[in-house]
Amino acid sequence: MSEFFAMGGYGLYVWGSYGVTALVIVAEIVWVVQRRKVLLKRLARMSRLTKG
Amino acid sequence: MAFAGINWFKYSSPATFYPLAGKMMPWFAGLAAVLTVIGLYMSFFVAPTDYKQGEAYRIMFIHVPAAWMSMFIYVVMAVYAAMGLIFNTRLSAMMASSLAPTGALFTFLALWTGALWGKPMWGTWWVWDARLTTELILLFLYIGFMSLEAAIDDPRRATRASGLLAIVGVVNVPIIYFSVEWWNTLHQGASISLDKAPSMATIMLASMLVMTLAFWMYTIAMVLYRVRCEILERERHSEWVVALMEERK
Numbered sequence: 001m002s003e004f005f006a007m008g009g010y011g012l013y014v015w016g017s018y019g020v021t022a023l024v025i026v027a028e029i030v031w032v033v034q035r036r037k038v039l040l041k042r043l044a045r046m047s048r049l050t051k052g
Numbered sequence: 053m054a055f056a057g058i059n060w061f062k063y064s065s066p067a068t069f070y071p072l073a074g075k076m077m078p079w080f081a082g083l084a085a086v087l088t089v090i091g092l093y094m095s096f097f098v099a100p101t102d103y104k105q106g107e108a109y110r111i112m113f114i115h116v117p118a119a120w121m122s123m124f125i126y127v128v129m130a131v132y133a134a135m136g137l138i139f140n141t142r143l144s145a146m147m148a149s150s151l152a153p154t155g156a157l158f159t160f161l162a163l164w165t166g167a168l169w170g171k172p173m174w175g176t177w178w179v180w181d182a183r184l185t186t187e188l189i190l191l192f193l194y195i196g197f198m199s200l201e202a203a204i205d206d207p208r209r210a211t212r213a214s215g216l217l218a219i220v221g222v223v224n225v226p227i228i229y230f231s232v233e234w235w236n237t238l239h240q241g242a243s244i245s246l247d248k249a250p251s252m253a254t255i256m257l258a259s260m261l262v263m264t265l266a267f268w269m270y271t272i273a274m275v276l277y278r279v280r281c282e283i284l285e286r287e288r289h290s291e292w293v294v295a296l297m298e299e300r301k
Contacts, residue, residue, distance in 0.1 A: 008101065010108035013172050017111045017165040021118070024157055028274065036281050040300075043288055047297035 064141045066283045067292045073276040073283075080273035087266035094259035111169040112256075117264040119162035122190055123225050125155035125271060129197075130222040133215035143279075145211040146286065148218060149201060150278040154271050156194035162187060174238050182231035183239040186224055193221040207286060 007014040095113035102109040129151040136144035166184065167177040178184065197214050204210035232239050287293050 004096075007110070008107035010106060010172055013108055013168045014110050017114060017168045020164055021114050021161050024161065025270070028154065028157055032274065032277050032281070036277070039281055039284055043284060043293070043297050044300065046288065047294060050294070 064139075064143045066143050066146070066287050067290070069143055070280055070283050073280050077273050077276040077280075080269050080276065084266055084269035084273055087262055087269055091259060091262040091266045094255070094262055099256050099259045105173060108169065108172050111165050113259050113263050115162060115165040115169055116260055117267045118158045118165060119187065120264055121267045121271060122155060122159035122162050122187070123228060124268075125151050125158060126190060126193070126218075126225055127222060129155060130218045133218040136211060137215050137219070142286070143283075145215065146279050146282040147275065148215065149198075150275045150282055151271075152194055152198050152201075153278070154274050156191060156198070158267065158271075159187065159191040159194060163191065170238075179238055181237040181239065182235035183228065183237050186228040186231050189224055190221075190228060193217070193224060197221070 005011055005015070091113070095110055099110070099113070101107055129148045132144045132148040132151065135141060136148060163184070166187075170179075171177050197218050200217055201210045201214040204213055227234075231237065284293060
């Protein structure tokens with residue numbers, strides 16, 4: 001198991017690559033979901049204001 | 053061609069595309085997840101250790117797909133931008149805007165993983181050679197596209213200016229692609245011939261293609277999700293969006 005994580009001495013480079021890839025992908029997903037939430041809230045408020 | 057039979061202009065209406073994108077998105081997201089699991093399994097457990105680079109070459113399975121995506125997405129983005137300028141279709145511009153952040157993300161990843169691969173193999177994180185420099189320019193083009201669009205208040209002018217930038221910037225893509233042939237560079241040419249033994253090359257190529265497909269599916273899902281936000285935002289005063297918001301109450 002620890003041999004797997006060591007990646008033949010290249011662990012830092014290999015996991016640094018895969019780790020950051022995973023991180024930015026998760027960040028992008030969180031970002032767009034958040035964007036939609038905020039947007040829908042704003043539109044709902046707009047719709048309440050116009051229709052009373 | 054098969055898609056000639058479909059009336060694409062029908063789907064270029066944001067009101068028609070909004071629900072369609074919503075229905076398609078989960079399928080692409082699901083495919084992306086499944087392909088990622090298969091791709092990662094192949095990359096770490098099926099593909100053998102490289103005889104020259106040891107385990108470090110496994111960075112290739114995300115580096116090459118990310119670099120491919122960074123270029124593909126740019127071309128697709130420029131095509132949408134051009135269609136938006138020529139046919140004046142609103143949806144095309146929204147698609148271009150939705151592609152940019154994911155394109156920038158893959159460009160960053162290509163550079164990042166390249167640096168982490170370059171350090172143990174070339175002994176340096178970065179060199180100012182043709183391949184790396186043009187890929188960095190690609191990142192700046194994406195950032196420029198997004199900043200330009202955000203900086204101009206009038207949406208129509210913002211779309212036109214950023215669209216023009218996207219189209220002009222597309223000349224950079226073939227330069228990136230052929231840079232390893234045109235100039236002397238540290239960067240290797242064909243990545244799939246890393247290992248000369250054909251059986252190994254096949255499994256390595258397969259892993260890389262699965263990861264590429266996973267990234268494609270992820271990109272499509274992400275763009276569909278983002279374009280729905282884009283549509284709601286830009287069409288918020290139109291009747292159908294107002295009606296949709298009424299329904300949601």
